[in-house]
Amino acid sequence: MEAALIALGLSLKVALWATLVDLVLGVGFGYLLARGRFPGRDVLDALLTLPMVMPPTVLGYYLLVLVGRNGPIGHWLQEHFGINLIFTWQGAVIAAAVVAFPLVLKAARSAFEAVDLQLEQAARVLGVPPLGVFLRVSLPLAWRGVLAGTLLAFARSMGEFGATLMVAGSIPGKTQTLSIAVYEAVQAGQDDTANLLVIITSLTCIVVLVAANRLVPNRAQGAA
Amino acid sequence: MTISVKIRKSLRAGPRSFELDAQFESASKRVVIYGASGAGKSQMLKAIAGLSKPDSGLIELDGQTLFDSSAGIDVPARKRRVGYLFQDYALFPHLNVRQNIAFGLQRGLWNPSAKADSEALRYWLQAFELDAVAHQTPDQLSGGQRQRVALARALIAEPSALLLDEPFAALDPSLRVRMRAELDALQRRLDIPMLLITHDPDDASTFGGEVLTMTDGAVAGEGA
Numbered sequence: 001m002e003a004a005l006i007a008l009g010l011s012l013k014v015a016l017w018a019t020l021v022d023l024v025l026g027v028g029f030g031y032l033l034a035r036g037r038f039p040g041r042d043v044l045d046a047l048l049t050l051p052m053v054m055p056p057t058v059l060g061y062y063l064l065v066l067v068g069r070n071g072p073i074g075h076w077l078q079e080h081f082g083i084n085l086i087f088t089w090q091g092a093v094i095a096a097a098v099v100a101f102p103l104v105l106k107a108a109r110s111a112f113e114a115v116d117l118q119l120e121q122a123a124r125v126l127g128v129p130p131l132g133v134f135l136r137v138s139l140p141l142a143w144r145g146v147l148a149g150t151l152l153a154f155a156r157s158m159g160e161f162g163a164t165l166m167v168a169g170s171i172p173g174k175t176q177t178l179s180i181a182v183y184e185a186v187q188a189g190q191d192d193t194a195n196l197l198v199i200i201t202s203l204t205c206i207v208v209l210v211a212a213n214r215l216v217p218n219r220a221q222g223a224a
Numbered sequence: 225m226t227i228s229v230k231i232r233k234s235l236r237a238g239p240r241s242f243e244l245d246a247q248f249e250s251a252s253k254r255v256v257i258y259g260a261s262g263a264g265k266s267q268m269l270k271a272i273a274g275l276s277k278p279d280s281g282l283i284e285l286d287g288q289t290l291f292d293s294s295a296g297i298d299v300p301a302r303k304r305r306v307g308y309l310f311q312d313y314a315l316f317p318h319l320n321v322r323q324n325i326a327f328g329l330q331r332g333l334w335n336p337s338a339k340a341d342s343e344a345l346r347y348w349l350q351a352f353e354l355d356a357v358a359h360q361t362p363d364q365l366s367g368g369q370r371q372r373v374a375l376a377r378a379l380i381a382e383p384s385a386l387l388l389d390e391p392f393a394a395l396d397p398s399l400r401v402r403m404r405a406e407l408d409a410l411q412r413r414l415d416i417p418m419l420l421i422t423h424d425p426d427d428a429s430t431f432g433g434e435v436l437t438m439t440d441g442a443v444a445g446e447g448a
Contacts, residue, residue, distance in 0.1 A: 121275045122314040124301040126328030127381060136327075136335045140318050
């Protein structure tokens with residue numbers, strides 16, 4: 001039981017951090033793709049959406065190549081900061097963040113595109129600088145859509161398996177998240193543990209979904 | 225007001241291309257630019273406000289150069305100090321009447337509070353009989369109230385000129401007559417220069433001042 005709770009705690013920690021990273025980057029890139037006019041916009045959109053269609057193991061492999069000890073980013077981090085991400089919970093955060101990122105990006109992009117351009121223009125004419133227009137008009141009006149995508153990303157991060165296993169491995173108490181613990185338990189024939197983990201996972205998912213529904217009231221109610 | 229506009233802009237909407245070539249000068253405090261929809265009036269008004277950038281040309285308002293392609297001058301919209309009344313008012317749907325009107329008084333990164341209060345705000349709420357609806361959001365207002373909120377929002381910052389994009393098109397006929405009279409009185413009282421674009425000949429004849437006609441992207445001539 002204790003091991004299961006540790007795995008749950010780790011899953012929540014990894015998912016929360018991954019969601020936070022995705023929220024910041026997703027809002028930034030979502031707004032850029034919705035409003036920016038620059039060459040290569042479609043290519044950027046495709047690249048950022050790639051994690052949605054690629055197998056998580058392939059993404060995990062890419063991450064290993066990039067942030068592994070011999071990868072360009074990994075080597076640089078090791079050299080300058082003494083940081084190693086492979087087989088750490090921070091590595092699991094990166095894996096989960098990459099896999100779940102398109103969910104926030106897509107939601108944010110369409111939410112920003114749905115904001116009436118005239119409202120942003122009205123704010124500009126009223127003397128508000130670009131960052132003010134974003135914070136005072138665009139973001140509050142797109143917030144609901146962004147939030148919906150963020151909650152999906154959280155749920156997706158909670159369930160992340162393939163990329164996380166490749167990057168962070170399966171170290172009990174350190175990088176072994178719930179979904180990986182379930183796999184290990186089944187592989188080892190520990191049915192009791194597997195049952196417990198599966199029940200905990202299911203309950204957690206239900207709690208997250210109920211919370212999500214409360215946070216994002218449906219549009220018919222919210223429109224009044 | 226002396227306004228001097230001499231701009232060119234190529235516009236493309238799908239297969240259709242359009243050449244805006246507007247050239248006019250006026251010293252009147254009331255200028256009406258009359259033309260059928262699609263004649264390029266809105267584009268020209270947006271260019272004066274700094275919301276769309278002409279390919280080339282010159283825009284001067286009260287001796288100040290707002291745009292001059294040959295000198296590389298392009299004053300950003302937020303620094304042009306013009307009021308702009310959008311055709312459907314572009315009120316901020318997430319803010320109440322108070323916040324909408326006070327929007328331009330606060331130029332920073334945050335919106336005015338829902339209980340915003342200042343002498344100027346009190347003046348405009350009273351002048352436009354909006355006290356009773358000050359806490360309501362735009363979707364709870366009547367057409368006439370919406371227009372008054374939009375006018376107050378534009379005028380509270382004391383712009384050097386007011387640009388009006390089809391200000392009466394969204395109103396039903398009886399209200400249209402009343403709002404024309406209101407705007408007429410307002411212009412007399414504030415003595416603020418107004419530039420109004422419309423496709424309705426009645427607007428041109430009742431609002432008076434100097435009437436210019438715009439056809440196919442060009443300001444053709446005087447009189448109407």
